[in-house]
Structure formats: structure tokens, C-alpha cells
Amino acid sequence: MNSRIAVLMYHEISPYPQRLRTIRSMHPAYCVKLADFEQQLQLLAEGHYRTLRIEELDGKTRSNANAVALTFDDGLAGNYAYAFPELSKAGFHATFFVAANLVGKQDYMNWNQLRELSGAGMSIESHCLDHHPLTTLCDDEIRRQLRDSKATIEEKIGTPVTCVSFPHGSYNRRILDTAEQLGYDMFVTSDLGYYSNGKIIPRCVVPDTIIPERFSKLIECSERAILFDRLRQACTRKIKALVGLNRYRKFYRHAFRIQLPK
Secondary structure (H helix, E strand, O other): OOOOEEEEEEOEEEOOOHHHOOOEOOOHHHEEEHHHHHHHHHHHHHOOOEEEOHHHOOOOOOOOOOEEEEEEEEOEHHHHHHHHHHHHHHOOOOEEEEOHHHOOOOOEOOHHHHHHHHHOOOEEEEOOOOOOOHHHOOHHHHHHHHHHHHHHHHHHHOOOOOEEEOHHHOOOHHHHHHHHHOOOOEEEEEEEOOEOOOOEEEEEEOOOOOOHHHHHHHHOOOOHHHHHHHHHHHHHHHHHHHHOHHHHHHHHHHHOOEOOOO
16 A cells, blocks of 8 residues: 655646757756646646646545646746646646736736636645745745745636645745645745655655656656655755855856746
8 A cells, every 4th residue: 555645846847948049048957748648637637647736635645646736937928828728628637826016917827827727637736936945035035935926826816715825845844834824734845855744745856857767757656766856955055054045145146047027
């Protein structure tokens, strides 16, 4: 009996890979080719997997045989243009974490599109307001990011917001406590691993270079499938602690030729 579930983390889906671009809007690994995404959904369908929304993870250890959770961070335009049609075609559900102040801006979904996703059974949850790493902010700003994003999404979409995905995977105990005080029930992280129980949810990144065999191992909750990524994440966290998160982010953008929208 398997009591674990793979919570998969996507960002953007597109037929135009970021890796082929001279100037990028995100890390190239975060933009999965549409054809690869279609193949991944086909693997889920062939394996008779159920797709759970984040709020459907009840926090209790139980059999999760043939279950997986699909999540999308940031609210990017390709989620609606490319991911949503394929999810609907396959009869799958997903959770979309949106940064409320970025909705409607260039390269992001708008509120009408998000309402359409919600009406089709997708879950729309919080990715805070402006996609800032919360650990770099003061207490009042942390509270504002969490509180106002929740209120805005609930007003615009008309459904309760009970889950938050922390931008850049940046959080600590103080941020968890604040989020819980503001009415969030589940806290979705970028910590690498498989979910079994509790309110803090680790995830598995689906990069643009993943091959079908490794994807199959991810959804089977294979430890070997995430061993290298766990080592890399540990190294990255040590570097962030050494140089500081803001300095690391500047180096990161330079190294991957990422140009932020003006």
C-alpha cells in the first residue's frame, strides 16, 4: 500500500521552449514543451492515475495508489493557452497558484481565463501578490502579501482560497504561522520530496529535459528519481545562505539570461 503521492510542479507549458531563446523570461527548465506535456498526460492516462487538487489532500496517511497532484506556479499565459486544453481533453484536474497582482499583465492569465479554469473544475489558489520571496520582507509586508492575495482571488473567482504556494520556495516557521493565522490550511513548498501527510507539502519539479522513463518513476514515488535533484537543492540552499537570497537571484538571472518584465 502506497501512502505517498507525487505532487508535480510545473510553471509554463509552450510549444516555444525557453531554452532556444537568447533572452528568456524564466529559467529554461521551467518551460515544458507542449508535446512533452501531452506525452506526460498520456502516461498518466495509461496508468489510470487520478489527479487530485491540492485541497483534496486530506493530510492523513492513506492509500494513494494511482493518484497524483498537478500544480502550476505563477499563473502564466501558457497555462490557459496550452495546459488547460490538454488537461480538459484528458479529464484531469490541477491546481493553479497565481500571483494576484500579476494577473492580466503581459505573459500572464487574466481573471476571465482564471474563472473559466475554475468553472471547469480547476483549483485557483494563492502565490501571494507580487512573487517576492517572503523571507526577504518585513512582517507587515508578509501579512499583506498573504492576506490581500487571498482576498483578491476569492473576490475575483468566487471560491475559497485555502492553500498558498510560497514564491521562490521561500518560507520559514514565522511565515507558516502567519499564513495559518490568515486562514490558509495547506502550505505548498518547493522542498523536493513526496507527500504523505501534514499541512506542509513538498513537490517534484517537472523540468523541460525530463524523459518519459524518469517521469514514470516520479509518479511512482521513486526515491532514486529525485536523488540528484535533492543533492542539487541542498547545494543551492547553501549558496543562498552564503551570498544572500537577493544576490543569488541577480546571479541566477544573469547566468540564465533572464530579463524581467518592465
